[in-house]
Amino acid sequence: xxxxxRNHVLDFLEKGFRFDGxxxxxxxxxxxxxxxxxxxxGSARVKIGETEVLAxxxxxVEKPYPDRPDEGTIMVNAELLPLSSPEFESGPPGIQAVxxxxxxxxxxxxxxxxxxxxxxxxxxxxxxxxxIDIITINDAGNLLDAASLAALAAIKDSKMPKYKDxxxxxxxxxxxxxxxxxxxxxxxxxxIGDHFIVDPLPxxxxxxxxxxxxxxxxxxxxxxxxxxGLSPLTQEEIIKMIDIALDKxxxxxxxxxx
Amino acid sequence: MSYKKxxxxxxxxxxxxxxxxxxxxxxxxxxxxxxxxxTIAYAAVYGPRNLHPRFLQDPTKGILRVNYNMMxxxxxxxxxxxxxxxxxKEIALVTEKALLPVLDLSDFPNAxxxxxxxxxxTDAGSRCAGxxxxxxxxxxxxxxxxxxxSAVAVGKVDDRIVADxxxxxxxxxxxxxxDIPMAYLPTxxxxxxxxxxxxxxxxxxxxxxxxxxKVCRQIAEVQKAAxxxxxxxxxxxxxx
Numbered sequence: 001x002x003x004x005x006r007n008h009v010l011d012f013l014e015k016g017f018r019f020d021g022x023x024x025x026x027x028x029x030x031x032x033x034x035x036x037x038x039x040x041x042g043s044a045r046v047k048i049g050e051t052e053v054l055a056x057x058x059x060x061v062e063k064p065y066p067d068r069p070d071e072g073t074i075m076v077n078a079e080l081l082p083l084s085s086p087e088f089e090s091g092p093p094g095i096q097a098v099x100x101x102x103x104x105x106x107x108x109x110x111x112x113x114x115x116x117x118x119x120x121x122x123x124x125x126x127x128x129x130x131x132i133d134i135i136t137i138n139d140a141g142n143l144l145d146a147a148s149l150a151a152l153a154a155i156k157d158s159k160m161p162k163y164k165d166x167x168x169x170x171x172x173x174x175x176x177x178x179x180x181x182x183x184x185x186x187x188x189x190x191x192i193g194d195h196f197i198v199d200p201l202p203x204x205x206x207x208x209x210x211x212x213x214x215x216x217x218x219x220x221x222x223x224x225x226x227x228x229g230l231s232p233l234t235q236e237e238i239i240k241m242i243d244i245a246l247d248k249x250x251x252x253x254x255x256x257x258x
Numbered sequence: 259m260s261y262k263k264x265x266x267x268x269x270x271x272x273x274x275x276x277x278x279x280x281x282x283x284x285x286x287x288x289x290x291x292x293x294x295x296x297t298i299a300y301a302a303v304y305g306p307r308n309l310h311p312r313f314l315q316d317p318t319k320g321i322l323r324v325n326y327n328m329m330x331x332x333x334x335x336x337x338x339x340x341x342x343x344x345x346x347k348e349i350a351l352v353t354e355k356a357l358l359p360v361l362d363l364s365d366f367p368n369a370x371x372x373x374x375x376x377x378x379x380t381d382a383g384s385r386c387a388g389x390x391x392x393x394x395x396x397x398x399x400x401x402x403x404x405x406x407x408s409a410v411a412v413g414k415v416d417d418r419i420v421a422d423x424x425x426x427x428x429x430x431x432x433x434x435x436x437d438i439p440m441a442y443l444p445t446x447x448x449x450x451x452x453x454x455x456x457x458x459x460x461x462x463x464x465x466x467x468x469x470x471x472k473v474c475r476q477i478a479e480v481q482k483a484a485x486x487x488x489x490x491x492x493x494x495x496x497x498x
Contacts, residue, residue: 037379038296040331050284054378056331077330079340083302083374085285090325092341131337133330135376137300138283170335 006192006207013195019203020049027199027248030255032149034157041173042158046150048199050140052084055150056133057158057178061168064120064127072119072127076105078134078147085139085202103186103226104134104148107215111184111223114155118179121163130155130178141201144213145252148186153256155180184223185252187245188213191231196241198248212238214245218253222246261416261433265426273410273422273473278390278484280398288399290484292391294410294477295424296381301391303399306369320366322358324373326350326388332377334425349385350375356389356441356451357396360404371401382425386410389441389451394481398488407450408477409441412466414458419465421473438466442474 012018022028028049037043040056064071078101080088093101108114119128132154134147155178162172190200191210200208209231215224222242227233233241264270274295283289286302293299306320314321326349328338353375363371373395375388386409393407413423416433423437436456442449449467458466 037298037329037331038381039334039379043331043378052283054329056329056378058331058337060337077340079330081327081374081376082304082325082372083286083300083376084283086304086307131330133337133340135329135378138285140285 002207005203009204009207010193010195013192013197018197019201024195024197025244025248027251030149030252032153032255034153040154041161042154042156042178044150044153044157046146046153048142048146050138051142051146052137053143053146053150054135054137055147055154056135057154058131058133059158059161059168060129060131061121061126061163062129063125068116069124070120071116072129073116074105074108074114074130074132076101076108076132076134076151078104080136080139080143084136088136088139099226100144100147101134103144103213103224104132104151106224106226107148107184107186108151108155111182111215111217113180113182113184115179115181128160130158139202141205142188142199144188145186145199148184148215149252149256152183152185156256182217183253183256184215184217185249185256186213186215186224187248187252189241189244191229191233191237191241196244198244210237212241212245214242216246216249220246261418261430264420265430266424270418270420271469271472273476274424276477276480278394278480280394280484280488286395288395288397288401290391290394290398292387292394292481294383294387294422296379297383297387298377298379299384299387299391300376300378301388301395302374303371303392303395303401304374305371305399306363306366307372309368309370314370315368317367318364320363320369320371322354322361322363322371322373324350324354324357324375324392326353326375326385328377328380328384332380334381349388352451352453353385353389353392356409357392357407359448359450360393360407360443361396362402362404371396382423382428383411383439386439386441390477390481394484397485405443405445406478406481407441408444408474408481409439409451410470410473410477411437411439412470412473413437414456414462414466419462419469421469436462438463438470440467440470440474442471444475444478447471
């Protein structure tokens with residue numbers, strides 16, 4: 001089955017096209033809606049073609065880590081809901097969900113997008129924790145890019161709740177936002193045979209050889225990488241995939257107005 | 259003391275504003291969104307499809323399996339921890355029983371129809387919104403149904419029977435509150451879910467069921483309009 005599908009995908013790519021008529025390096029239409037959940041401190045819906053992902057931010061106050069007594073932090077969790085694909089099953093997050101959450105986490109954490117020191121309330125005792133939950137609604141491919149974009153948009157949408165005497169008043173939102181210094185964007189480049197594509201469909205993800213996710217900030221600095229797929233990559237291929245990703249990032253940045 | 263005016267200004271028998279949309283999740287066999295006030299339910303149906311593990315299979319008919327889940331950011335207070343709770347398991351069970359009477363799964367031995375219900379935001383009435391969404395998703399999946407299923411909670415706030423309580427009413431502090439969620443088959447005129455929290459007189463149950471029927475018929479109109487919006491009124495529009 002997979003061998004047939006792979007040949008079919010490759011046949012299309014030889015002719016310079018994909019199943020939905022796109023060229024190899026075409027991204028589908030991206031839409032971002034902010035504030036899709038009133039219960040969250042911040043939330044967003046990202047659609048890339050038919051792929052739909054939600055992200056919501058809940059803020060909590062906890063004791064800072066002993067080795068970072070003057071910092072808050074982020075927690076990223078992803079749920080690949082069985083609602084969003086016939087291939088996802090109920091139960092605790094599988095390895096795909098864990099990887100997704102960790103790659104999104106690294107893009108935000110390593111770019112120093114959020115100034116963790118500004119999340120401190122009282123040194124060694126109280127700091128804000130930014131809980132980012134990523135939820136898939138429809139998996140039509142490229143969940144990684146959609147998830148990172150949704151997470152960023154949800155952070156931008158967030159308003160800190162009021163906090164007094166150890167109690168968070170979630171009903172009272174202050175005007176304060178999460179201290180966002182940079183806006184990391186993640187783009188995944190896929191290698192199938194000798195072809196490079198972006199924004200893969202589920203069929204293309206099934207037969208990919210190599211995958212490289214590149215997180216970068218507006219100044220063109222790369223802040224996280226994640227290679228996937230079983231096929232080894234040459235140095236030239238890696239650099240080419242990074243070039244493609246950095247180029248595509250510019251278009252995507254426009255979608256979040258960054 | 260008495261409840262003279264509703265906290266959000268509605269009439270006592272008036273549900274919150276509703277919105278419904280069918281076919282919101284292309285990967286699913288059937289899907290729908292139902293919004294009532296600030297409660298939003300998404301439902302997706304997959305199947306009939308193979309059922310694993312095998313010991314769950316019924317050789318005489320297909321089974322219905324409902325999963326009810328709140329998204330982690332869907333509560334107005336703390337983050338909801340992912341993974342099932344006792345509450346979500348029980349609601350999934352009563353939702354299953356609310357929906358199953360309208361289905362005939364005898365053509366699908368050993369198979370399962372999976373219903374996934376998810377909430378991006380909630381403000382009371384979530385199990386009922388989930389049932390209303392799931393009924394549309396089952397219809398969208400092309401399953402034969404004897405009737406629609408429409409659901410709402412009625413209740414008693416202080417001395418008043420009211421329709422579709424919002425969270426602020428559930429938490430009303432100046433008098434007793436009872437909450438009566440129900441699911442109703444609008445054409446067959448039967449109830450498939452009935453629960454209650456609170457203390458009321460028998461007479462209030464009659465009044466509550468009467469009001470529930472009335473509001474569920476309004477919900478059914480919203481559900482039907484959403485289905486017609488996707489499929490059109492006639493066969494010629496069936497490919498839209």
